[in-house]
Amino acid sequence: MFTINGTDGAARRGSFITPHGVIETPVFMNVATQAAIKGGVSALDLLDIHCQTALCNTYHLHLRPGEDVVAELGGLHGFMRYPGPILTDSGGFQVFSLSGLRKISEEGVLFASHLDGRRILMTPESSMMIQGKLGSDIAMAFDECFENPATHDYAAASIERTTRWLTRCRDAWLLGRDGSTNPGQVLFGINQGGVYNDLRARHMTAIAALDLPGYAIGGLAVGESAQQREDVLRHLLPLMPIDKPRYLMGVGKPGDILLAIALGVDFFDCVLPARNARHGHVYTRQGCLNLKNEKHKQSELPIDTECHCPTCTHFSRAYLRHLLAAGEVLALRLCVLHNLYFYNTMMEQVRQAIEEKRLMTYFWENAERFDRRI
């Protein structure tokens, strides 16, 4: 249900229809790992910060409160009272982030829960089953996100296994869909291959053959250089199905996102704006700044004088700096609202720029500036 309404170079302006609404692309999905955006932001705030889509996590919600609890309370939409589209990540990223707490086998990944150590066997089938019960609109395939650097041999063996896992995910998904567990849910496959373009291409060919509703690029921003990342994207994107949504997982800084959009990516998510916000690192049209710095101690300015977010329309840098220094939770909330508003409205501007065929102008005017430290 993805339609491309316009293009500007390799960039695409699309619409992706889900049971809970249309996602206008390119889109930034707001990360709500445990069914909440960290920093005290609830579903009630999402409209204010122009959020289109939320992203929740299979591994974390399986551990707590458990997918059955969520299912009983109306799935993620009912549980967190968010009526818009929701994507669930499969747990594949935790294979990377919790690498000290898991063992990989052909069957799946045996995690030692980071909460209490209890063993959790996550398989392609269980991940899909959990995501079905969570009731997300988009489910992600269970993959292995492996670290960089990785040897070519390791990467080659890993993508073979991830391909086999994807077939199992697809089968489980079809079973759930046709069995009406979650009839409207779609499955996105995930490309891996590290920084090896030959493996990225081989894997893309293999997974594209499954003809899934969408495809993601995984395993980036896990230690490789920005140059390597760009190189992978430049080689890989032309090999991805042109009529399917393309999702660059976990990326990134504003400049990273703008570049990827120019290269043809449609979906993004990243914890950076929320995490940075919690640490006082906020974005403006002129560049990013650290609110904790002494120079803002008496500043009456809002974070960004051109910003219309709830935070900038009410509060000064000096006040926010004080809240951060004092450890007040309000600081986190206000900064997160601002940064997510910045990301979401940047995407609005990008969509408009693509429609008006001036994406490159937007890119050259802003990509470097947004990431620059001021």
Place this chain on the structure above:
RNA sequence: GGGGGAGUUCCCGAGUGGCCAAAGGGGGCAGACUGUAAAUCUGUUGUCUACGACUUCGAUGGUUCGAAUCCGUCCUCCCCCA
């Protein structure tokens, strides 16, 4: 008046002859963070002409090759007894 205890670098607080510019917290200053084990983590925090030198542990005078650490005197604070 008698007895006891304490004064350490921005703060609290270790240290009771050399390994002490002085542990550890806190606070301050700065940095990192990319499908969230992150309201976390890291660095730094006496001065300088800076791989070395100088000043500092209430004040001052001693002992010693060497003192934040030992001794004398003084100042300040706390507790108990009268």
